[in-house]
Amino acid sequence: MISKETWGKIIRDYLEWDVELIERDIPYTLPRVQRALVIIGPRRAGKTYFMFQILKELLKHGIEKNETLYINLEDPRVIGTTLEDLLNFLDVYYSQFPENAKKRNYFFLDEVQTVENWEKFVRYLLDKNQRVVISGSSSRLLSKEIATELRGRGISLKVYPFSFKEILKSRNLKPAPFYSTYEEAKIKKLLREYLVWGGYPEVILDFSLRREILREIIDLTIYKDIVERWGIINIKALKLLFRMLAFSTHLSISKAYKNLKGIGINVGKTTVANYLEFLEDSLVFYPLRVLIKSYKLQELYGFKPYLVDNGLLTSLGVQDEGRLLENLVFTELLKSGLEPNRDVFYYRTRDGKEVDFAILEKGRVKQAIQVTYELNESNYEREISALVGASKELNCRDLLLITWDQEETIKTKGKEIKVMPLWKWLLSK
Numbered sequence: 001m002i003s004k005e006t007w008g009k010i011i012r013d014y015l016e017w018d019v020e021l022i023e024r025d026i027p028y029t030l031p032r033v034q035r036a037l038v039i040i041g042p043r044r045a046g047k048t049y050f051m052f053q054i055l056k057e058l059l060k061h062g063i064e065k066n067e068t069l070y071i072n073l074e075d076p077r078v079i080g081t082t083l084e085d086l087l088n089f090l091d092v093y094y095s096q097f098p099e100n101a102k103k104r105n106y107f108f109l110d111e112v113q114t115v116e117n118w119e120k121f122v123r124y125l126l127d128k129n130q131r132v133v134i135s136g137s138s139s140r141l142l143s144k145e146i147a148t149e150l151r152g153r154g155i156s157l158k159v160y161p162f163s164f165k166e167i168l169k170s171r172n173l174k175p176a177p178f179y180s181t182y183e184e185a186k187i188k189k190l191l192r193e194y195l196v197w198g199g200y201p202e203v204i205l206d207f208s209l210r211r212e213i214l215r216e217i218i219d220l221t222i223y224k225d226i227v228e229r230w231g232i233i234n235i236k237a238l239k240l241l242f243r244m245l246a247f248s249t250h251l252s253i254s255k256a257y258k259n260l261k262g263i264g265i266n267v268g269k270t271t272v273a274n275y276l277e278f279l280e281d282s283l284v285f286y287p288l289r290v291l292i293k294s295y296k297l298q299e300l301y302g303f304k305p306y307l308v309d310n311g312l313l314t315s316l317g318v319q320d321e322g323r324l325l326e327n328l329v330f331t332e333l334l335k336s337g338l339e340p341n342r343d344v345f346y347y348r349t350r351d352g353k354e355v356d357f358a359i360l361e362k363g364r365v366k367q368a369i370q371v372t373y374e375l376n377e378s379n380y381e382r383e384i385s386a387l388v389g390a391s392k393e394l395n396c397r398d399l400l401l402i403t404w405d406q407e408e409t410i411k412t413k414g415k416e417i418k419v420m421p422l423w424k425w426l427l428s429k
C-alpha cells in the first residue's frame with residue numbers, strides 16, 4: 001500500500017516541477033463530454049512530453065497548477081499501486097486542496113496500464129466530471145489497447161516522431177513564403193539528416209547519439225513490446241522479419257514466409273502473420289494495401305511495408321535514397337492525420353502500373369502522389385504514365401510527383417503533373 005505521505009510528496013513535487021519542451025504541432029481538443037483523451041503512439045515518440053505540453057497550455061489559459069495533476073505510475077515510489085491506492089491518492093489531493101473538490105480538475109495519468117483495474121479509476125473520475133488525459137506503453141499493455149480497454153470512454157490522439165516542420169521550428173526556422181540562400185541551404189541540410197535519421201525526439205535533441213538511441217528504440221519495441229509480451233521464442237525470425245519490412249517494397253505473408261524459409265528459418269505462415277500483426281500493433285510498421293474493392297485481390301497483391309520513422313530504416317541498414325524518400329512521404333502523410341488503408345492506399349492501374357499514394361476524401365481519390373528520388377530518362381515514362389493512367393481511371397486531376405530536388409509542371413495527354421521538391425512539399429503541408 002502506498003502511504004499518504006508518499007502521495008502527499010508526489011503532489012508537492014509536481015507543483016514545483018517544470019520541464020522545457022519543444023512545442024509540437026499536433027492539433028487536439030480536450031473532450032468536453034465524459035471521455036478521456038488517450039495519447040497513443042510508438043515507443044519514444046513523445047507521448048509523455050505531449051501530455052506536458054497540454055498541461056502547460058492549460059496553465060497558460062488561466063487554470064491554476066493545483067487544479068491539474070500529473071502522476072507517472074512508473075515512478076519507483078508508487079510501484080505496485082492498486083485501485084485502492086489511487087482512491088487514497090484522491091483523498092490526499094482533496095485534503096490538500098479542499099476547494100478543488102467542487103471544481104473541475106485535470107488529471108494526467110502516465111503509464112496507467114501498470115495499475116490493475118485502472119480503467120475503473122478513470123471511469124470514476126469521468127463520472128465525477130473531471131477531465132482525464134492518459135498515456136502509456138509497456139510490455140503489459142500497448143498504448144493502442146488502452147483506448148479499447150476504456151470501452152467507448154476514450155478519444156485517442158496519435159503522437160508520432162517529429163515532423164519536418166516541427167524540426168525546423170525547434171531550430172527557429174519558421175515557414176515563410178521565401179527563404180534566403182542561407183536559409184534554403186540550412187533547410188536542405190536538415191532535410192538530408194531527416195531523410196536518413198528521421199524525427200525521433202531524442203535523435204533530434206542529441207544527434208551525436210543517434211545510432212545508440214535508434215538501436216535502443218528498436219530493442220524496446222522488439223523485446224519489451226513484442227517478445228516479452230507474447231512470449232516469443234523465435235526472436236531471430238522476428239528480427240529478420242522486421243529487417244525484411246525495411247528492405248522490401250512489396251510483401252505478403254507467403255512471400256515473407258518463403259524468404260525466411262530461403263535462409264533456413266522455418267516458421268509457419270500463421271507465425272509470420274502473427275509477428276507482422278505484433279509489429280503493426282506496436283505502431284512501428286504499416287502495411288499499405290492496394291486501392292481495390294475486392295478483398296481477395298487486395299490480399300493477392302499483398303502490401304507495401306512502411307516504417308514509422310526513417311531512422312529505423314537506416315538503423316536496419318537501408319541506404320537506398322529512393323526507399324528512404326518514399327517512406328518519408330508516407331510518414332508525413334501519417335503525421336498529417338491520414339489513416340493508412342482508410343484515407344490512403346497505393347494504386348495499380350489496369351495495365352499494372354503503380355502509383356505510390358492515392359489519397360481519398362469523401363470516398364473519392366482526391367490526389368495521386370508518385371515519389372521518385374530523381375526523375376530521369378530511365379524512369380520518366382514509367383512514373384508519368386502511371387500517374388496519367390491513374391488520373392484517367394480514378395477521375396483525379398490533382399497529380400503530384402515528389403522528387404528530392406526537381407521542380408516543374410509537366411503537361412501531357414491532357415493532364416497536368418506538378419513536380420515538387422520534397423522540402424517544398426513538406427513545408428507546404
Ligand SMILES: Nc1ncnc2c1ncn2[C@@H]1O[C@H](COP(=O)(O)OP(=O)(O)OP(=O)(O)O)[C@@H](O)[C@H]1O
Pocket residue numbers: 020021022023024041042043044045046047048049050136137201202205
Ligand atoms: N516535445 C519534446 N520536447 C523536448 N524533448 C522531447 C519532446 N518529446 C520527447 N522528448 C524527448 O524524448 C524522450 C522520450 O519522450 P517521451 O517520454 O515523451 O516518449 P513516450 O512516447 O512517452 O515514450 P515511451 O513509449 O517509452 O513511454 C523524452 O525523455 C525527451 O527527452
